[in-house]
Each structure stands twice: as structure tokens, then as C-alpha cells.
Amino acid sequence: MSNITNQSLSEILKSIKSKKISSLELTQEYIKNIENAKKLNAFVTTTFDKALENAKKFDNKPNNEQLLSGIPLAVKDLFCTENVKTTAGSNILNNFVPSYESTVTKNLWNNGAFLLGKLNCDEFAMGSSNETSFFGNVINPIGDHLVPGGSSGGSSSALAADLTPATIGTDTGGSIRQPASFTGTVGLKPTYGLCSRWGIVAFASSLDQAGPMTKTVNDCSIMLEAMSGFDDKDSTSINKKKESYSKNLKDNIKGLKIGIPKEYRVDNMPKEIDELWEKGKKILKDLGAQLIDISLPHTKYALPTYYIVAPAEASSNLARYDGVRYGYRSQKGKDLIEMYENTRSEGFGDEVKRRILIGTYVLSSGYYDAYYLKAQKVRQLIKKDFDDSFTKVDAILTPSTPSSAFKIGEKTNDPVSMYLNDIFTVPVNLAGLPALSLPAGLDKQGYPLGLQLIGKALDEQKILNIGYAFEKNCGYKNEIKKWWS
């Protein structure tokens, strides 16, 4: 029992359902782990009292028919939670207590889970290392000097350190997949529109998508099933029948065609990543999949396109933080305009301000065509690359990131080098596709590396199946020494 928190979500669910452990005992184990792991700085807020209360409520009247019966979950602090502070990692929302619940978290609670706490993240999900959070950087359980990735860095760190049995993040340009890759965990960015955006603090609305972060592919399918679904309150939510991803999970991938895009072999990529990619190809081939060389010719333009589209949308979304209706307000300034300017200057961190300025500039009169319209056109070309490829293949295999977890502080002085981390993840967001990052191996320093499977729109089941077969044959195991407790 003492090792229950080491286990996967699906194993824990079995223990709950067979009454080997109560929800209360399980919750107490996680609380103990969280209290011993303050060094990781993964949590912004904990809701232990409420969690214990919910666990007792479950034990008194267990409903074992649900997908997440009696499971305590910590979630990224970008999801609004009713009567629980929601900060988005920002000073400007440091006192914000929503009076409503995001659809995605509500879906989790409706499936039997309850809240354990809110996880640290890059400010407004803008970052690749969790170093832009107002609440300080998060530490990767893999090593005390390493970033956990970002922006869902609190999520990846908490999951890998056994502080939550599974979690959810958001992914605008790689913010689920890159931290999953850096911590040896599984992360899925679903098709745009599969999970509701309602009640999630907005960053770039045409790219943002919530998704699961878990220890195994099976867990990932359970979480996706629980959190996804049509929502009338999100105008871009896709209205389709709900799928049973976990029940339909199969490891037979014989005959599937896997595309290998030549553009994902970039200059200066460590040899180990190339080797890992080769290993992934071999595993899938041995399982009966067919490897097909493909080309996604506009890949190199995805990041520059992203750094126009995302800041443009962010500058518009973040205009709401004015110090009037909610959030932080500066006491300085002699009139309304100065109050706005000081509030936003004191409330936002440097990276967020940088992106608001980029976005404001590319949308400003005289520059719109040269930047924003241009980016929308290139986005069309990037999407077309994928459309063309998916007439020939079922899924695409690439590395998740161009490196393993880097050192805290290593890239903070050079924004472009930080942005380059998302080189393999960003194209998927621009095209609205689903992609799964899977732990696949270690580099020579012993740090985890991930591979990414990209699917057609709404083809989550297929990439989960491929991932499931891959996982069984990869032999990857996350063995993390708990140096922090």
C-alpha cells in the first residue's frame, strides 16, 4: 500500500474499485508526498481539506461505475476552479477566485475525481521551462538543476514525482508534450476543439487545447475520455459522439503506415535524438507497421509563424487585465490610463509583456499585412503539408523535442533559443492536429527523451493505439530517485 502512488492511474483505479485502498487513504498518501516535495515548487495552491472531505464522501457512498472513481487530481493553475484561487502563474491574477468551474475540470469531477491542488505553470502558459511563473520556477524531479519543461511544468513535475496520479495541462505550442518529454511521462495534445476551452485562462485562442498528462498510454486514454466532449459554451467545440478511448485501446498496429518527415532532422540536433528516432522506427516496424518517408516542406517556418499568431492573439486576450473587474490593480497613476499602464506593467512579467508588445505591433496599423496576414498564409501552407501527407500515412513519428531537459537559467537570457525548444511541437498546434509524446529513452546523462506521434484530426484513438503498442515494446521505465524528500 505504501507504494500505491508509484503506480499508474489504471492500477490505482483497480485498487479503489476492489477496495484494496480507500479514497481517503489514497488521498492521504498523496498529501504526504506533496508535503515532502515542497522543494519542487510544483504547487501554487493545495486544497487538502476539500480533497479529504471529498474522499470521505466517496468512501461513504462509492460509485465505482465512473472513469475516475475516488481519484484525487491536481491540475494546472490555468483551469478556473470554483472558489479556488486561479492564478495562471501571474501576479495579475494572484488574488483571483473564480465563481465558476472550467468545463474540462467539471468533466473530471463528474467522472468521480476531485481536486487536490493547483499546479504551477509559466505565466499565462508563455514559456518552455516554467521559469516565467510569478511563483518561481519548478524543479524537474529528474535532477535538482533541471527545468521540468513548460508551460505545464508544475504538471509534469508533480506527475513524475508521484504527487498526483495523473494531471491535465494545456498546449498552445508544445506546453503538454515538451514537459512530458522532459520528465519521462506521457502527454497528449488533442485535436483543436475536442476539449472545451471554456473556463481556461486564454493565451492564443486558435491554438490553445487542454489535454492529459499521465504515466502510461492507457491512463492517457482514460483521462482523455473523461475530460473531452462537446460544450455549447465554447464556440469552437466540435459536436461529435463521445468515444471510449480506453475501452477501444488496442496494441495491434499491423499494416499501419507511419510517416517519417525528413524536415524534422535539424542542424545541431544531438546524435542521441537521432538514435532515439531510429529506435522508435525499428520498434514500430517490428510490430508490423510500414515506414514511409514523407516531406513537410514548410516545417522550418512553423516557429516564426507561431511567434506572430500566438502573440497577436495573446495581446488581444490579455487586454482584459485592466485592474478594474478582477485581478491586481496598481495604486500608482493620476488618471485611468496611467492606472491601466501601471497595473499591467506591475502585474505582468517580462516574457508576457514581450509577447503583448510583439502582438500589438504585428496587429498595428501599417504592419498587419506584413506580419499577421503573412503568418495566416504560411499557416495555411503548414496545414496543407499535413493534409497532403495524411493522404499517404496513418500517423507521423518525430522526436518530441530537440534536446533533453536543460539547466535552470540556461536559456533565460535569449528568448529565441528558448523558443527553438518548441520546433517539433508547434507545427501540430498550427494545424490543429492531435499529437502524443511518449517517453522513449534516456540520453547519455540519464535524462528522458520523448518521441511524438502526430495523427489526423480527431484520430486520437489511432495514435493512442500506436503509443500503446510502442510502450509495451519500448522497455522505458522512469526510475526517479526521490532526492527531495
Next chain:
Amino acid sequence: MSLDKEKIKHVAKLARISVDEAKVDSLTKDLNSIFKFIEQLNELNTDKVEPLTSILNQSLRSRKDEISDGKIREKILKNSPKKNEEFFVVPKVVE
């Protein structure tokens, strides 16, 4: 193109963010390196390409024009940094 300090101050004004004079130099350097990176897009000829405005193959749904909530003034005012019983309070705007 390159962004000079005056341009950055102007954009900051548009974005309603006051910029600390001491930070303008490093901000200028960072933004210029980002724009240099972004401007790789100019290598591509996109004259005949339609801009992508939505990745969904569906247009936005319309809904009936009906009131679905209301009477939640307290909830809405709850998080305001300055308010009275009925309104958000802002610095004086009319002399």
C-alpha cells in the same frame, strides 16, 4: 526592419503597458532578435495563398438570442479590486 526605442515606446503605449526607461535597451535588443527570426517568413512567396482563419471545417455555431443567466452581480463584483455595492470603481475620468 528594425525596431527603435521610440517605436517600442509607442507600441507599449498602444498596449497600455508602462515601460521602465532602464529596461528599454534590453527590450529593444530582445524584440529585434525575435523580429529577425520572424522575418524568415519573407523568404516565402504567398501571393496566391488564402490566409487560414480557422482550422475547423465548420463555421461558428449561432445560438438563440435568449438570456441564460443573470442576477449574478455579486459574483461578478466579487473579484474587483475596487467597487461599491453596484459598480466597479475606477479613477475619475470626467473633470
